[in-house]
Amino acid sequence: MKLDDIRREYLQGGLDESMLEATPIAQFEKWLEQAIKAQIPDPTAMVVATVDEQGQPSQRIVLLKNLDENGFVFFTNTGSRKASELAKNNKISLHFPWHMFERQVIVYGEAQPLPVSDVAKYFLSRPKESQLAAWASSQSRPVSSRQVLMEKFAQMKNKFAKGEIPLPDFWGGYCVKPAKMEFWQGGAHRLHDRFMYIRQQDNSWRVERLNP
Template identity: 60%
Template sequence: MSDLSDIRREYTQGGLRRADLPSNPMDLFETWLAQAKDANLSDPTAMCVATVDKNGQPFQRIVLLKKFDDKGFVFFTNLESRKACHIETNNKVSLHFPWHPLDRQVSVLGEAEPLSMIEVAKYFMSRPKDSQIAAWVSKQSSKISARQALEGKFAEMKAKFAQGDVPLPKFWGGYLIRPQSIEFWQGGEHRLHDRFLYSKSPDSSWQIDRLAP
C-alpha cells in the first residue's frame, strides 16, 4: 500500500468570519463562484453530484452547474441515466464544489425536482448543435461494445439532423436541487479551517452555525 501521509500543505488564502456572511447563502455562493471564475479556475461550475441507489449504495459524478438562484441549483442530464434513476426513487442528493486553488469548498444537501419541459427545451436549444446531437447518441450509463459504435452513431445522427433544428429528446431533462443546508469551507493555517453551515428553517429563513474544523 502506498504511504501518502506526508502529502500536505498549509492553507493560506485567508479566513472566513461571521461578519462576512450574508443572511442568504446564495449571495455568498454567487460571490464565491464569481471569484472562482475571476481566478480562471478550470471548470469553476463543475460540481460533484452524489445520489444513492435503491440498495443504499452512494454514487458520485461531476456535472456542470447551469443556473442558480434563490430556489436552488440546476443541472441537465439524460433522464435514463443512472443518476436520474436514483433520483426517481430517492430525490435526496448532495452537491460539492471543490475550489481547491482558493482553499474553498461548498457542500449542499437538498432534494431534486424535475424541471419543466419549457425550461429544458429553452436550455437545450441554447446548446451547440453537436452537443444537441450527442444527447441523441448516448444512452447514458448503458454498456457499449466499443467507442467506434458511439462515433458511428454520432455520424449517423449528424447526417440525419444536417438540415434544420435538432429536436429535444423525450429522454433528456434537468433537475432543480432545492437546498436544505449549504456549508461554506475556507481553509485556514494549522488546520484551523473556517466552516459555516446554513440550515433552512421551517419559515424558509436560514440559521447560521460555525462548525469545528
C-alpha cells in the same frame, strides 16, 4: 511514494461569520463570482451525489447551468444512473471544490424535475455537436466500443443534417432546492473555518459554525 507525507498548509485567509451574506445563495454567488474572475478551470463544475435503493452512493461531475433563489440547476439524460436514482430518492448532495482558493461548498437538498419548457430552452442553446451527442448516447448504458458510439453520432448527424435538432424525450433537468449549505475555508494547522446555513420552517436561514 508515501501518500501520508503529501500535505500543505492552507494560508490564503480565514472566514468569519461577519463576512457571510444573509443567505447561502448570496454567499455562494459571491464565491462563484470570485472563482470565475480568477479564471479557475471549470468554476461551475460540481460533484453530484445520489443514492441507489441499496443505499450505495454514486458520484459524477456535472456543470451547474443556472442558479437563483429556487436553487441549483443541471441537465442530464433521464435514462442515466443519477436520474434513475433520483426518481426513487430525490435526496441529493452537490460539492464545489475550489482548491485554488482553498474553499469548498457542499449543498444538501432535494432535486425536483424541471418543466419541459425550461429543458427545451437550454437544450436548444447548446452547441450542435452537444445536441447530437445527447441523441447518440444511451447514458450510463454499456457500449461495446468507442467506434460504436462514434458510428451512432455519425448516424444522428446525418439524420438531423437539415433543420433544428429536436429535444429528445429522454433529456431533462433538475433544480436542487437546498436545505443546508456548508461553506469551508482552509485554515492553518488544519483549523479550518466551516459555516453551515440551515433552512428554517419559515424559509429563513440559521447559521452555525462547525468544528473543523
